[in-house]
Structure formats: structure tokens, C-alpha cells
Amino acid sequence: MSLVATRFAPSPTGPLHIGGVRTALFNWLFSKNKKGKFYLRIEDTDKERSKDEYKDQIIQSLKWIGIQHDEKEYIQSKNINKHKEISEKLLKKGFAYKCYCSEEEINEQKEKAKKKGIPFVYNRKWRDSSNLEVPKNVNPAIRFKSKISGNTLIKDLVQGDINISNSIIEDFVILRKDGSPTYQLSAVVDDHNMNITHVIRGDDHKINTFKQKQIYEAMNWKLPEFAHIPLIHSEAGSKLSKRDKVSTINDYIKLGILSGALRNYLLRLGWSYKDKEIFTLEESIKLFDLKGVGKSPSKLDISRILSLNEYYIKHIDEKKLFELFKVYCEKFKKGIDKSKDDTLIRSMKFLKNKAKTLEDIYQNAQYILSNTIQISSENLKLLDDPSKKILKNFLNEYKKISKLNKDNLENILKKLIDEHKTNFKGVGQPLRIALTGSKFGPGIYDIILSLDKNEVVERLKIIE
RNA sequence: GGUCCCAUCGUCUAUCGGUUAGGACACGUGGUUUUCAUCCUCGAAAGAGGGGUUCGACUCCCCUUGGGACCGCCA
Numbered sequence: 001m002s003l004v005a006t007r008f009a010p011s012p013t014g015p016l017h018i019g020g021v022r023t024a025l026f027n028w029l030f031s032k033n034k035k036g037k038f039y040l041r042i043e044d045t046d047k048e049r050s051k052d053e054y055k056d057q058i059i060q061s062l063k064w065i066g067i068q069h070d071e072k073e074y075i076q077s078k079n080i081n082k083h084k085e086i087s088e089k090l091l092k093k094g095f096a097y098k099c100y101c102s103e104e105e106i107n108e109q110k111e112k113a114k115k116k117g118i119p120f121v122y123n124r125k126w127r128d129s130s131n132l133e134v135p136k137n138v139n140p141a142i143r144f145k146s147k148i149s150g151n152t153l154i155k156d157l158v159q160g161d162i163n164i165s166n167s168i169i170e171d172f173v174i175l176r177k178d179g180s181p182t183y184q185l186s187a188v189v190d191d192h193n194m195n196i197t198h199v200i201r202g203d204d205h206k207i208n209t210f211k212q213k214q215i216y217e218a219m220n221w222k223l224p225e226f227a228h229i230p231l232i233h234s235e236a237g238s239k240l241s242k243r244d245k246v247s248t249i250n251d252y253i254k255l256g257i258l259s260g261a262l263r264n265y266l267l268r269l270g271w272s273y274k275d276k277e278i279f280t281l282e283e284s285i286k287l288f289d290l291k292g293v294g295k296s297p298s299k300l301d302i303s304r305i306l307s308l309n310e311y312y313i314k315h316i317d318e319k320k321l322f323e324l325f326k327v328y329c330e331k332f333k334k335g336i337d338k339s340k341d342d343t344l345i346r347s348m349k350f351l352k353n354k355a356k357t358l359e360d361i362y363q364n365a366q367y368i369l370s371n372t373i374q375i376s377s378e379n380l381k382l383l384d385d386p387s388k389k390i391l392k393n394f395l396n397e398y399k400k401i402s403k404l405n406k407d408n409l410e411n412i413l414k415k416l417i418d419e420h421k422t423n424f425k426g427v428g429q430p431l432r433i434a435l436t437g438s439k440f441g442p443g444i445y446d447i448i449l450s451l452d453k454n455e456v457v458e459r460l461k462i463i464e
Numbered sequence: 465g466g467u468c469c470c471a472u473c474g475u476c477u478a479u480c481g482g483u484u485a486g487g488a489c490a491c492g493u494g495g496u497u498u499u500c501a502u503c504c505u506c507g508a509a510a511g512a513g514g515g516g517u518u519c520g521a522c523u524c525c526c527c528u529u530g531g532g533a534c535c536g537c538c539a
Contacts, residue, residue, distance in 0.1 A: 011539045046538055103537080110536090121535085141537050159469070168467055168535085176537040183539045206468070207534050230470075231533070239533075265476090268488090272477055275487045294477080296470045297532060304476065304489050314502090354501045364500090413498095428498050440500040 004036025006198050008062075008069070009076075009187065011043040012054035016061050017247040018300075019202065019232040019240045022266040026229060027200045028067045029267075029288035039194060040069035043076045045186050050077075061249040065259050065266075066281060074194065076186055083181035083189050086219065087142050087174050095218040096174060098140035099126040121170040142175035144184070146214060154209050157198075157227035157290045164210060172211050184208065188215045191224060200227045200290075203297070204239075227290050230270055230297040237299065252305070254332055256358030258316070258324065261309035269298050278311065310356040318348040328358040329369075336369065343368050343450055350446040367436035368450065373459055375437045382439075387430035388463055390420055394431065395460045404453065406445050434463045 008024040010016055024040075031038040040062070044050035059073065090096040101122075109123055126132065127145060147166040154162045174185040181189075187208075191199065199209075206228045216223045234244050241247065252262055260281070267284050268277065271292045279287065313321065322345045329336050336344065347368060348361075355361045367373065375383075383391075397412045416427050428444045435447055435456065448456060 009539085013539075043539060049538075099537090106537085143537095162468070164468065170535090173537045178537080180537085182537065187539085202533090203469070204533055205539085208539090228469090233532080235475090237531075268476065270476090275478065277476095277488055294470095298477090299475065301475050301489070307489055310502095353503095424498050432499065438500090442500090444498060 003195075004031050004034035004198060005039065005194065005196050006031040006036065006200055007039040007041050007074075007191070007194060007196050009041040009043050009190075009201075010058050011046060011049075012051055012058060013046060013049040014054060015248045015250070016054075016058045017240055017244075018249065018252075018262075018266060019247075020058075021061060021065060021249060022232065022269060023200065023202055023229065024062055024067055025065070025263065025266055026271070026288075026293070027198075028069075029284055030198060030200060030290065032285045033288050036197070037070045038067075039071065039074060039196075041074040041076060041190060041194070043183065043186065045076055045080070045181060045183065047077070047180070057248075057250075064249055064253070065263050074190065076190060079186070079190060079193070080181060082193065083186045084175065084179070086189050087181060087185060090144065090174070090215070090218055091142060093218065094145070095215075096142050096144050097127055097129065097171075099143045099171075099173070100129075100132075100135050100138050100140045101125060102138070121168065122172075124171050127171060139177045139179070141173045141177045143171040144174050144211070144214065144218075146171050146211070152210050152213065154213065154226060156206075156209075157225055158230075158293050159203075159206070159228055159295060162206065166210075169207075169210050169214075174215075184211050185215065188212045188221075192216070192219070192221050196224050198225045198227065200229060203228045203231050227293070229293055230295060232269060233297050233299045235300055235302070240300070253328075256328060256360065256362070257305060257309050258312045258358075260316075261312040262305065264312070265305045265308050269300075270294050278308075306356045313352050313355050313357075313361075316352075318352070319345060321348050321352060325358055325361055329362060333362055334369075340368060343452070347442075347446070347450045350442050350450075354442065364441055367438070367441065367447065373435070373437040373462075375433060379433045379437065379439060383430055383433060383463060386420070387426075390416055390422075390427055391430055391434055391460055391463050393419070394427070395457065398448075398460075399457065404449060406449065409445050409448055435459050 006027040008020075008027050010020055010024075028038045030036075040059070042055050042058070044055070062069070087096065091098070099122075105125075106122070122143070126140075126143070146169045150166050151163055152166055152169075156162055172184055173182050175181055209226050209228075213223060215221075232240050234240050234247075249262075263281070263284075264279055267279055267288075271288070271294070273279075273287050273292055276287075316324075322341075325344070325348075326336055326341075344365065347365065351361050351364050354364055362369075393416055394412060397415070401408050401412075413424070413427055417423060420426065429439065431444055432441060432447065433439060435451070441447065442450075451459075
């Protein structure tokens with residue numbers, strides 16, 4: 001079994017944030033690069049906090065960004081019996097023991113440790129309990145018998161060699177008092193059963209590797225490779241929190257970010273390949289490796305995301321862009337009337353040139369989307385009598401045209417500029433305001449050409 | 465506090481002992497343009513500090529400083 005297998009193992013206790021998405025991406029990319037498998041495992045052994053809605057959110061997020069897991073997602077809680085079985089084995093083999101300490105006792109130890117300013121390590125009271133009296137009516141927790149002396153070395157594929165003294169690893173709990181397995185046990189058992197070859201996860205799991213390695217050794221199981229990737233920091237500079245405004249995929253979808261852009265951004269956050277900035281999905285699969293992953297944490301940079309998004313908006317197929325736009329509007333704005341579809345599809349080619357996000361397209365397409373044009377009092381002032389006269393003349397000429405194109409329009413405008421002894425702005429601005437209500441927006445020819453002829457007439461008529 | 469990790473422009477990063485330290489975003493300038501943009505030109509911008517090793521260090525080693533992670537019967 002030399003087939004590479006990676007997994008992403010989130011706990012459904014909250015919405016997945018983009019740090020997690022990046023971890024999933026790296027795992028997925030790594031396995032696909034090696035023509036291996038990528039699994040999704042939902043770690044729901046914390047029954048109190050796990051929720052189905054979060055599980056769905058996680059799966060949706062991954063799907064949105066283009067990550068597809070092999071086979072059906074694994075639900076960790078379904079394997080609880082297997083985990084318990086292993087715990088039993090460890091107990092029998094003498095690698096684990098029953099701990100009858102009460103919560104109060106443990107808390108007391110923690111308090112003491114805190115006061116002394118030393119790290120809390122469980123005092124291993126029940127490790128060798130031959131002369132202790134087992135209390136009645138107390139369910140024990142099962143603790144793993146960690147090594148007390150010596151050192152352990154982990155060869156991390158990203159971080160390099162990490163060496164720590166075994167004495168700082170406490171006798172961690174593998175089975176709770178209520179008989180349920182903890183993460184340390186479940187993760188190892190599942191990784192082993194799933195034949196995971198590479199565990200790629202956030203830096204914050206590094207210490208767990210030293211605990212988990214001991215379980216592998218006790219069970220005589222093959223140790224997978226480990227790679228701990230640096231965390232993503234918020235713009236403020238600390239670990240990404242669920243409270244950060246832009247931390248979940250949905251936050252970005254709401255902003256009008258395209259999945260390709262975010263995928264590309266996340267890929268380049270902590271990983272690089274020479275000077276290359278833009279990666280198609282195929283390229284990223286082909287080029288991804290763990291060597292390119294940096295060691296230092298990186299900060300989230302929204303302007304970079306926006307700029308990448310701008311690139312993707314400009315380079316995506318226009319029909320496709322329209323479809324995405326439509327979905328975006330349905331979800332976050334008002335649904336688009338079918339009658340506008342053709343106009344919008346045609347207009348994408350210039351709308352996309354002034355947009356960093358789908359939201360920008362929405363703003364610039366207002367003159368198409370809404371049937372009534374709102375003109376602010378400030379802009380209304382710009383439509384003075386001379387301007388109105390220009391508009392009137394324009395309307396007359398415009399009506400006469402049988403076949404509209406840019407050349408025709410250009411001729412009319414030139415003529416008007418001449419006749420009224422003004423410049424392009426003198427004609428263009430009133431036209432834009434009358435047609436769109438705004439001083440800003442797409443090119444005036446684009447606007448006129450994108451609108452139906454009678455629509456243009458109607459809008460100009462209103463200006464009296 | 466203990467343990468571990470990290471350290472190049474503001475940000476993401478390239479450099480695998482010898483470079484005028486490169487690219488991208490953001491920023492500034494100039495130009496094209498029909499408004500806003502786009503686009504193009506040019507520019508400013510970095511090896512945290514101190515010791516070594518070496519003919520030569522951003523690159524290797526040590527210390528300091530700074531930042532981060534972990535220290536749950538959460539995952």
C-alpha cells in the first residue's frame with residue numbers, strides 16, 4: 001500500500017474558516033499531485049458541540065472552492081466502538097491505565113501549576129496504582145502511559161526535525177470518564193484504519209504528534225508522515241478567529257469573490273513556486289509540493305484577494321461570469337428578471353473591466369437591473385438647460401438611426417459637440433446621468449448600445 | 465511562566481555561500497482615455513540587532529530582540 005492518502009479532519013463545532021480551507025486544499029493538492037486519495041473525516045466526538053449544520057457548511061465550503069473528497073465522508077463517531085477496542089488493548093498491554101482522579105483533584109493541580117508558573121502536567125497519580133484504593137462509584141478515565149524519560153524526534157516534512165523531551169508530555173486521556181474516546185485516540189485509530197500516509201495539518205497540532213506517535217508505537221502501527229503548515233494570521237497579526245469578519249468562505253462569497261480567485265490566493269499563502277502568481281486548478285495539482293511550503297505564518301491580505309479576484313473576473317468566460325453573477329444576485333440581492341438576461345450577457349464584456357467583485361458588477365449594472373432611474377439632486381443640477389437641449393437633439397438623431405452601432409453613435413456625438421461648441425464631456429456626462437442616474441459607470445457607447453432602443457428613448461424623454 | 469516554532473520591501477514571497485537582493489499586491493509618478501476604471505511607463509520600498517564560521521554571508525552556527533503556537537476528560 002504505497003498509495004498516498006491524505007485527509008482533512010475538521011470538527012463540526014463551528015463554521016470552517018479559511019485557514020481550515022487552506023489546510024484542506026494543501027491536503028487535496030498533495031494527494032492529487034501524487035495520484036492518491038483525499039478523504040474527509042468529520043471529527044464529531046465532541047457530542048455537545050458538534051452540529052450537523054456545521055458539517056454541511058464544511059462540505060459546502062470545500063465543494064465551492066473545488067475540493068472533492070474521495071468516497072463518502074467519514075463520520076468519526078460511527079467508529080467509536082473501534083476506538084474503545086483499541087483503548088482496551090492498550091490497557092491490557094500495559095500502555096494505559098485507569099485514572100480515578102476527580103475533576104476537583106485535577107483542577108487543583110492545574111491551579112497549583114498556574115500559581116507556580118509551571119506548565120500543567122498531570123501528576124500520574126494512578127499510573128502505578130497498586131497501593132491505592134480504588135474509589136467506589138467513580139468511573140475512571142483511561143490515560144495513556146507516556147514516556148517519562150528520553151527524547152522524541154519528529155521528522156516534519158515542512159518544519160524539519162523537532163526534538164522534545166518526553167517529560168513534558170503528560171499522561172493524556174484517551175477514554176473519558178463517560179467511556180467516550182478523545183481526539184488523541186480517535187484520530188490515530190482512524191488514520192491507521194484509513195491508511196493515511198501523510199498527515200498535513202495546522203501548526204497548532206504539532207504537540208499532538210508527540211502524543212500520537214506513542215500510540216502508534218504502542219500498537220506497532222506504521223507511523224504516517226507529518227507536515228505541519230504554518231497558521232494564517234488575521235490582519236491584526238494573531239491566530240485567525242471565528243470572530244474575524246472575513247474568516248469563513250461565506251464571508252467571501254458575500255463579497256462577490258470567485259472561487260478560483262480565493263483558491264489561488266489560499267494556494268499562494270504559505271506556498272510558492274518561483275515567481276508564478278496565477279495558477280489554474282490543473283497547474284496547482286501539477287506543481288504543488290511540500291517543499292514549496294514556507295515555515296513562517298502569513299497574514300491575510302484582503303487587497304490581494306481583491307486583486308486576484310479582479311484578474312479572475314477579467315479572464316473568465318463571459319457567459320460563465322453571467323451565470324455566477326446571476327447566482328450571486330439571487331443569493332444576496334434581488335433575483336434578476338429573465339428579460340434582462342440577454343442585455344446582461346452582452347454587457348459582461350465591459351462590466352467585467354471595471355469590477356473587482358461581483359458586487360462591483362452589480363453596482364455598475366444598476367442601470368440595467370432597475371427599471372426606474374434615480375437621479376440625485378446633485379446630479380440633477382448638472383442637467384441644466386443647455387444640457388437638456390443637447391439631450392433633446394441627441395434623442396432626435398438617435399431615433400432616426402435604423403441600425404445602431406458604435407460608428408453611428410460616434411457620428412451623432414461628434415455632430416453635437418460641434419453644434420454646441422462643447423467637448424465630449426459636455427455631451428457624455430448629461431447622457432450618462434440621464435441614462436443611468438450616475439456620473440460614473442461604463443463607457444457611454446457601451447451604455448447606449450446595451451440598452452434597448454425604446455428604453456433609451458423612454459429614459460431621455462423624462463428629461464424635460 | 466514552561467516547551468516548541470518562526471524572522472527578506474507595509475503584505476505575499478524568490479534567493480538553495482558569490483545577484484545592482486527578483487516578482488506580485490498595495491502605494492506614488494507620468495501617459496492613453498469619455499466619467500469611474502482598465503491598460504501602459506517610471507518610482508519609492510527589505511535581509512531585526514550582535515557575535516562567530518568562511519576568501520566571501522540574507523543564506524550555516526550561537527546569543528539577544530520580536531512574533532506565534534501549545535500547555536483540556538476541545539479538536
